[in-house]
Amino acid sequence: MNSNMSRSVTDTILNFIAGSYREGGDGKTFVNVNPATGREIGTVHEASEADVADAVAAAKAALNGPWGSMTTAERLKLISAVATEIERRSDDFLEAEVADTGKPRHIASHIDIPRGAANFRMFADVVATMPTESFNTPTPDGGQAINYAVRKPKGVIAVICPWNFPLLLMTWKVGPALACGNTVVVKPSEETPRTATLLGEVMNAVGMPEGVFNVVHGFGAGSAGEYLTSHKDVDAITFTGETGTGQAIMQKAAVGVRDVSFELGGKNAAIVFADADLDKAIEGLSRSVFLNTGQVCLGTERVYVERPLYDEFVRRMARAAEAFRPGAIGDPAYLGPLISAEHRDKVLNYYAKAIEEGATVVVGGGIPKIDGEHADGFYIEPTLWTGLAHDSTVMREEIFGPCCGVIPFDTEDEVTALANDTAYGLCATVWTENVSRAHRVAATMRVGVCWVNCWFLRDLRTAFGGSGQSGIGREGGVHSLEFYTETANICLKL
Numbered sequence: 088m089n090s091n092m093s094r095s096v097t098d099t100i101l102n103f104i105a106g107s108y109r110e111g112g113d114g115k116t117f118v119n120v121n122p123a124t125g126r127e128i129g130t131v132h133e134a135s136e137a138d139v140a141d142a143v144a145a146a147k148a149a150l151n152g153p154w155g156s157m158t159t160a161e162r163l164k165l166i167s168a169v170a171t172e173i174e175r176r177s178d179d180f181l182e183a184e185v186a187d188t189g190k191p192r193h194i195a196s197h198i199d200i201p202r203g204a205a206n207f208r209m210f211a212d213v214v215a216t217m218p219t220e221s222f223n224t225p226t227p228d229g230g231q232a233i234n235y236a237v238r239k240p241k242g243v244i245a246v247i248c249p250w251n252f253p254l255l256l257m258t259w260k261v262g263p264a265l266a267c268g269n270t271v272v273v274k275p276s277e278e279t280p281r282t283a284t285l286l287g288e289v290m291n292a293v294g295m296p297e298g299v300f301n302v303v304h305g306f307g308a309g310s311a312g313e314y315l316t317s318h319k320d321v322d323a324i325t326f327t328g329e330t331g332t333g334q335a336i337m338q339k340a341a342v343g344v345r346d347v348s349f350e351l352g353g354k355n356a357a358i359v360f361a362d363a364d365l366d367k368a369i370e371g372l373s374r375s376v377f378l379n380t381g382q383v384c385l386g387t388e389r390v391y392v393e394r395p396l397y398d399e400f401v402r403r404m405a406r407a408a409e410a411f412r413p414g415a416i417g418d419p420a421y422l423g424p425l426i427s428a429e430h431r432d433k434v435l436n437y438y439a440k441a442i443e444e445g446a447t448v449v450v451g452g453g454i455p456k457i458d459g460e461h462a463d464g465f466y467i468e469p470t471l472w473t474g475l476a477h478d479s480t481v482m483r484e485e486i487f488g489p490c491c492g493v494i495p496f497d498t499e500d501e502v503t504a505l506a507n508d509t510a511y512g513l514c515a516t517v518w519t520e521n522v523s524r525a526h527r528v529a530a531t532m533r534v535g536v537c538w539v540n541c542w543f544l545r546d547l548r549t550a551f552g553g554s555g556q557s558g559i560g561r562e563g564g565v566h567s568l569e570f571y572t573e574t575a576n577i578c579l580k581l
């Protein structure tokens with residue numbers, strides 16, 4: 088499946104069930120659009136309820152078949168082979184990801200695709216080296232017993248993944264799920280079906296038993312996502328996306344008491360103290376606000392700057408925002424499109440709301456004028472606001488676009504209260520050269536991840552996830568094992 092930006096024909100994107108590609112049983116399809124041009128470039132076949140049932144049945148059969156009877160070493164060898172095959176086909180994954188998202192090629196080639204391979208390799212290592220526990224237990228009769236733990240796969244995992252880092256976020260779940268011996272049924276976002284579908288070719292190429300990895304397409308109510316999350320043979324559900332969708336999935340998971348792992352929305356704060364290294368803070372925050380056109384769950388949308396630095400910070404951040412060139416494909420400063428016209432309308436509504444709420448638009452605020460092939464792409468201006476109240480809608484609700492509001496503060500207590508004044512709790516960044524203050528303030532942030540003088544620096548072994556309405560559970564390193572395995576204790580009387 089090779090996609091290029093100026094395609095005339097459209098690709099056919101199929102479901103992948105029990106090792107084979109298939110159209111949807113109900114004959115339903117939906118269009119796949121390239122956000123950089125606004126043009127249709129594919130036809131996606133929706134999985135019917137029967138197709139989803141077939142996928143779950145194939146996943147269950149694999150658990151009770153060749154996959155379940157494989158030794159850990161054999162299983163991990165296959166997982167590592169998947170990573171190698173993704174790397175061998177990185178160009179195909181790059182084309183597919185860029186076709187679906189319109190994101191700059193350097194982001195997809197440096198972040199999305201390498202993480203696709205890393206997420207498999209990482210968890211093969213974790214499972215291979217992860218110890219369990221055992222205890223020598225003196226018994227009341229003066230004898231001994233041994234207690235030891237064993238980790239078992241949970242079973243069939245439903246993986247519902249988002250459109251902003253499609254391969255990265257799907258494999259961040261599929262990697263540990265398979266490494267721990269589970270099987271998966273993946274429901275990619277309807278906006279970005281390509282790389283998950285392409286991964287099926289990789290699974291077949293390495294000889295993964297059929298049914299271990301399945302992909303079903305669909306969107307909205309009464310479709311694949313709903314069939315999957317309510318299927319009685321799905322043992323657990325992992326999801327990354329908006330908090331509202333998470334709540335709906337959680338209700339489905341309650342039937343049958345299935346476990347969930349959620350990475351949800353955020354309204355991440357940055358705190359910039361007057362003693363911060365301003366070059367570092369501007370470099371880090373211009374990435375955190377504008378990378379992937381602000382479509383990053385870990386991105387920053389509210390910045391608090393200590394008053395003495397405030398004016399200089401706003402000036403420097405404005406320059407950083409102006410340096411981006413929406414729609415200028417091939418230009419190093421290229422800023423990609425938002426994922427869809429609907430999402431751009433949502434972000435534009437917040438741009439209008441900001442004006443209503445008294446914002447000063449320092450930079451941006453609208454749709455850029457773009458000629459030529461990308462005139463109909465879903466581009467938007469990178470935007471910087473001052474003058475917004477901390478409790479304004481724009482400073483409280485997740486926008487998921489290339490924009491942020493900047494607010495001055497005077498004391499450490501004031502700013503930690505402001506940063507924590509949110510129902511979310513995904514991540515935060517703190518910028519200061521004062522080491523004690525860095526540790527102190529980072530520890531007070533009610534988030535899952537706090538970066539100090541950096542952003543999106545990822546060690547895949549660390550605990551990763553959100554507090555409050557930003558999620559449930561932690562992914563990364565051994566933390567993923569808590570969700571993808573059931574630990575059993577065996578007590579043996581000697």
Ligand SMILES: O=C(O)C(=O)/C=C/C=C/O
Pocket residue numbers: 251252256259382383384385545551
């Ligand atoms: O880096 C990761 O493992 C991860 O999950 C990134 C999430 C980005 C969400 O937008």
